[in-house]
Amino acid sequence: MPKLGAEPIRRAALVKATIETVGEAGSLDVTVAQIARRAGMSSALAHHYFGSKEQIFLAAMRAILSIYGAEVRGALATARAPRDRVRAVVMGSFAAGSFRHEAIAAWLNFYVLAQSSADARRLLHVYQRRLRSNLVHGLRPLVGARAGAVAEGLGALIDGVYIRAALVGGEPDRDAACDLVLAHLEKELEGVQ
Amino acid sequence: MPKLGAEPIRRAALVKATIETVGEAGSLDVTVAQIARRAGMSSALAHHYFGSKEQIFLAAMRAILSIYGAEVRGALATARAPRDRVRAVVMGSFAAGSFRHEAIAAWLNFYVLAQSSADARRLLHVYQRRLRSNLVHGLRPLVGARAGAVAEGLGALIDGVYIRAALVGGEPDRDAACDLVLAHLEKELEGVQ
DNA sequence: GGTTGTTGATTGACGAGTCAATAAACATGT
DNA sequence: ACATGTTTATTGACTCGTCAATCAACAACC
Numbered sequence: 325m326p327k328l329g330a331e332p333i334r335r336a337a338l339v340k341a342t343i344e345t346v347g348e349a350g351s352l353d354v355t356v357a358q359i360a361r362r363a364g365m366s367s368a369l370a371h372h373y374f375g376s377k378e379q380i381f382l383a384a385m386r387a388i389l390s391i392y393g394a395e396v397r398g399a400l401a402t403a404r405a406p407r408d409r410v411r412a413v414v415m416g417s418f419a420a421g422s423f424r425h426e427a428i429a430a431w432l433n434f435y436v437l438a439q440s441s442a443d444a445r446r447l448l449h450v451y452q453r454r455l456r457s458n459l460v461h462g463l464r465p466l467v468g469a470r471a472g473a474v475a476e477g478l479g480a481l482i483d484g485v486y487i488r489a490a491l492v493g494g495e496p497d498r499d500a501a502c503d504l505v506l507a508h509l510e511k512e513l514e515g516v517q
Numbered sequence: 518m519p520k521l522g523a524e525p526i527r528r529a530a531l532v533k534a535t536i537e538t539v540g541e542a543g544s545l546d547v548t549v550a551q552i553a554r555r556a557g558m559s560s561a562l563a564h565h566y567f568g569s570k571e572q573i574f575l576a577a578m579r580a581i582l583s584i585y586g587a588e589v590r591g592a593l594a595t596a597r598a599p600r601d602r603v604r605a606v607v608m609g610s611f612a613a614g615s616f617r618h619e620a621i622a623a624w625l626n627f628y629v630l631a632q633s634s635a636d637a638r639r640l641l642h643v644y645q646r647r648l649r650s651n652l653v654h655g656l657r658p659l660v661g662a663r664a665g666a667v668a669e670g671l672g673a674l675i676d677g678v679y680i681r682a683a684l685v686g687g688e689p690d691r692d693a694a695c696d697l698v699l700a701h702l703e704k705e706l707e708g709v710q
Numbered sequence: 711g712g713t714t715g716t717t718g719a720t721t722g723a724c725g726a727g728t729c730a731a732t733a734a735a736c737a738t739g740t
Numbered sequence: 741a742c743a744t745g746t747t748t749a750t751t752g753a754c755t756c757g758t759c760a761a762t763c764a765a766c767a768a769c770c
Contacts, residue, residue, distance in 0.1 A: 329714095330714080330715060330716090331714085331715085334715090349632075349633060350629070350632025350633045351629060351630075351632065351633050353546070355758080355759060355760085356759080356760065356761090357759075357760090365716080365717090366716070366717050366718080367717095367759090367760085367761090368716075368717060368718080368719095368761085368762085368763090369715080369716060369717075371760080371761060371762080372715085372716080375761095376760080376761080377759095377760065377761090429632060432628065432629060432632075433629060435625065435680065435683070435684075436543070436544060436625060436626060436629050437544075438684060439542075439543025439544060439622060439625070439683065439684070440542060440543045440544050445684070448684065449684075473697070473700075476697060477674070477697055477700070477701060479677075479681070480674055480677035480678045480681055480697065481670070481673055481674050481677050481701075482677065483676075483677040483680050483681060484672075484673035484674050484675070484676040484677025484678070484680070485673045485677070487628060487676050487677070487680055488672075488673055488676060490628070490632065491628075491631060491632070491638070491641070504666075504669060504670055504673065507666075507670070508670060508674075508701065508704075511701075511704040511705065511707075512704060514704075514707070522748095523748080523749060523750090524748085524749090527749090548724085548725060548726085549725080549726065549727085550725075550726090558750080558751090559750070559751050559752080560725090560726085560727090560751095561727085561728085561729090561750075561751060561752080562749075562750060562751075564726080564727060564728080565749085565750080568727095569726085569727080570725095570726070570727090
């Protein structure tokens with residue numbers, strides 16, 4: 325059965341299975357065996373490729389953050405004016421790949437993991453800084469010195485909408501979430517330009 | 518050694534120890550033995566009084582939500598005008614008893630627990646409905662039909678500020694958090710009255 | 711024949727929950 | 741005052757299950 329070059333496929337399958345399993349359980353309290361079974365392999369193989377349970381989680385977290393980053397970059401690609409760029413960051417945050425039940429539940433759990441794992445905390449900080457930097461860049465030309473404060477508010481609001489979406493059963497309402505945050509943004513930009 | 522009437526004291530000690538232990542660990546992955554030791558008793562006694570680990574957690578959560586509720590009610594007590602009442606709800610949310618490291622970490626973890634425990638979910642919904650109702654009551658005279666939407670935004674923002682505070686080491690900045698949310702409120706109320 | 715892929719079986723640790731036993735406080739009848 | 745029985749408080753020791761991690765062995769490919 326062993327096909328060569330299986331490693332990347334196995335790793336990807338494990339990452340996917342981890343996100344699904346954590347999303348379904350709504351908790352990091354899932355076993356390596358559960359994840360491995362869902363990925364169609366033995367738990368021993370999961371350990372073989374990742375070394376430890378924590379590494380599997382971190383890989384899954386990296387995958388989630390990487391999808392998120394790609395979506396924001398994608399939304400940003402077509403935006404030219406500062407105002408549109410800020411909007412793009414917000415909309416990218418609620419794009420289909422990130423703003424779905426599984427990913428949100430995993431996100432929330434990884435937020436918790438960041439409280440006890442330095443590695444997870446580092447990862448999360450990288451992304452928070454990137455989000456903040458994206459927002460500030462777009463906001464600076466619009467609100468000048470207030471850019472930092474406005475970005476802070478937007479970031480917190482996005483996080484808040486995410487965490488609340490984690491609690492509703494089924495898929496969350498992308499448009500409603502997006503509108504809520506964009507409306508806040510409009511208020512902040514009132515009277516600008 | 519057994520002093521009579523120990524039950525309420527023991528229960529309270531366990532609840533306190535639970536919040537401290539969960540806060541320090543930043544995770545619900547703490548043992549009953551750890552909690553019990555911190556509360557100065559054996560794990561068997563903890564089981565004797567609460568029956569299960571989950572019940573201990575839920576009792577801790579009830580305590581946190583009850584402190585939170587009291588603080589909001591306290592802030593609300595002296596506020597007369599609608600605008601002041603909404604401000605009071607926000608400020609109450611960041612009062613000293615609730616907006617501190619331990620309580621925030623516990624809060625975040627209970628948010629996660631609510632994904633898998635129906636009891637925890639129920640408790641959380643009670644709080645969310647209460648917050649929303651408090652906000653809407655104050656907002657209705659100010660913004661009419663928009664009250665629901667504005668309350669939604671305020672609630673999400675408060676949650677977001679909380680969750681972000683969970684990640685900073687040490688005690689969070691009460692005033693900064695409060696100001697951020699109140700500034701958002703002012704924007705929403707611009708042009709009213 | 712060595713590298714890569716794969717698993718079943720095993721180990722070792724840990725933790726929730728139970729239980730039997732002990733001890734102090736209280737209640738009651740004498 | 742005192743014996744006796746009942747309730748409350750408390751714990752050490754134990755059971756039972758679970759799970760991460762390891763290992764030895766086997767299979768396919770080059």
